[in-house]
Amino acid sequence: MELRLQDARTTVGQSSLCVKTPLLTNCWEILKACVKDPATMKPSCLHLKMEHMQNFGSFKIRGIVNQFKSLPRDVLEGERQLVTMSAGNYGRSFAEACYNFNMQGIVVLPEFAPLSRSQYIKPIACIEALKLEKLLPYLPQTVLLQGFHHHMQGNMLMKSVKVM
Numbered sequence: 001m002e003l004r005l006q007d008a009r010t011t012v013g014q015s016s017l018c019v020k021t022p023l024l025t026n027c028w029e030i031l032k033a034c035v036k037d038p039a040t041m042k043p044s045c046l047h048l049k050m051e052h053m054q055n056f057g058s059f060k061i062r063g064i065v066n067q068f069k070s071l072p073r074d075v076l077e078g079e080r081q082l083v084t085m086s087a088g089n090y091g092r093s094f095a096e097a098c099y100n101f102n103m104q105g106i107v108v109l110p111e112f113a114p115l116s117r118s119q120y121i122k123p124i125a126c127i128e129a130l131k132l133e134k135l136l137p138y139l140p141q142t143v144l145l146q147g148f149h150h151h152m153q154g155n156m157l158m159k160s161v162k163v164m
Contacts, residue, residue, distance in 0.1 A: 008062075011066050012066065015065045016100075017055055017061050017064075017065055017097060017100055018054065018061055018062055018065055019053070019054060021049060021051055021053045021054050022049075022050045023050070024047065024048040025045070025047050026045055026047070027046045027047065027048050055096075056089060056092050056093045057092075058088075058089030058090075058092075058093065060089045061093040061096070064090070064093050064094055064097045068097055068101055068103075076103075078103075078104065081104050082094075082098065082103060082104070082105040082106070083106045084105070085107070085108040085109075085110070087110055087113035087114065087118070088117075091117070092117070092120060092121065094107060095107055095120075095121045107121050
């Protein structure tokens with residue numbers, strides 16, 4: 001486990017998609033004004049990792065960079081395509097990683113995805129923004145009953161799709 005963690009740390013450190021975000025230490029004095037009853041919370045130390053300063057606004061890019069490092073040969077050679085479902089920071093980071101690694105990918109956006117998010121994802125050449133209702137006919141009945149889908153038409157999912 002320790003070796004895999006070190007490998008992941010090295011991969012993130014070498015990636016141009018990730019930045020080292022600051023760690024603010026001993027922040028209790030700053031934040032206690034935001035707590036209704038600070039007397040009930042007395043942490044010995046409170047640190048804040050400033051992940052909102054990461055590229056694309058989230059730590060998600062760190063995981064994606066590590067996922068891309070271990071893709072199977074058939075995905076790397078374009079025989080299979082990457083697929084994910086996210087209208088959040090994961091979808092945004094996934095789209096940027098696909099573009100950066102020159103790989104094809106599909107981001108499935110739920111119907112309720114904010115227009116701003118689909119406008120951000122669509123212009124990236126390697127991404128198709130799809131509405132969830134277009135995906136439903138391809139899901140086997142057993143998947144719809146279980147609520148989870150892990151494979152799609154021979155493609156590889158980077159993240160499980162939860163069908164609501």
